[in-house]
Amino acid sequence: MRRSGAAASKKKSDSITSSATDLFRSASSKATTKEMDRIDHLFNQYANSSSNLIDPEGIEELCSNLDVPHTDIRILMLAWKMKSEKQGYFTQEEWRRGLKALRADTLSKLKKSLPELEKEVRRQLNFADFYAYAFRYCLTEEKQKSIDIETICQLLEIVMGSTFRPQVDYFVDYLKIQNDYKVINMDQWMGFYRFCNEISFPEMTEYNPELAWPLVLDNFVEWIREKQA
CATH class of the missing domain: 1.10.238.10 (EF-hand)
Structure with a gap:
């Protein structure tokens, strides 16, 4: 009898718990809706x-x-x-x-x-993803792989200007005066992000053109060093 009573009590308790859970789910579902x-x-x-x-x-x-x-x-x-x-x-x-x-x-x-x-x-891991997203978001055509220099300069100002102001100012100035590039692709775009995070500025003593940097950045660094000479 004791076992039967305990079983009945447990069954009743489980039923109450189940009903409470169902009510919670129903209320949660209505709130979500x-x-x-x-x-x-x-x-x-x-x-x-x-x-x-x-x-x-x-x-x-x-x-x-x-x-x-x-x-x-x-x-x-x-x-x-x-x-x-x-x-x-x-x-x-x-x-x-x-x-x-x-x-x-x-x-x-x-x-x-x-x-x-x-x-x-602006958390570091999120910002890297956001920076890459900003480039993709500005691709206006399905098969487009690159963005014109004028738009890139505007995008750099919006996305990176408040975080890496000197680097952005110099890079934008360079992009506007150079004649080798009409557009920038994703590899070059992400290369500049890496440059800002890894290379001290304006010293740039760590910059080594042999380490697979995009050529546009090799040219950019050379341009800055000539200005500093």
Whole structure:
């Protein structure tokens, strides 16, 4: 009888636990659904109804409402968080992914999340990924592999200017006066990131052109040394 009573008591306890778990899951599911509904509602405020995309006009309106210039690095960081594939456009899936990760289902919450997003991106491992993403994001055609010098200079200012100001200023000046390169590819772009992180500036005593640096950086270093001579 004791065993039977203990079994019945355990069964009752398990039933109560199961019911509580089901209630929690149900409440959590409803909360998630409501959150996604609010995220979708916010998306629809900026999306083009005919394409169901937030296009450049929608992004400009979003930036205005966030009190952030459309050239601000945080907008590029937001695109990175969404894993947006096409420059100037956010799909609903990308929007959901980004805002859910930021726990931002209202404009106010999205605005408040931007400083934390910037901190997240500027962690070293994340920033390397963001830096590479910034290049890919600016490829406007499917088979495009490189970006014109003018755009690269603007992108360097936005992405690296606040972190490596002297290096960016010198490299931008060099890119604008040189005649050997009309475009920059991903290898050259990532090479400059490595240069900023590994080479002391402006001394550059560690720089060795034999260590498989992109040729554009060999030429850049030679140009600086001539200016310093």
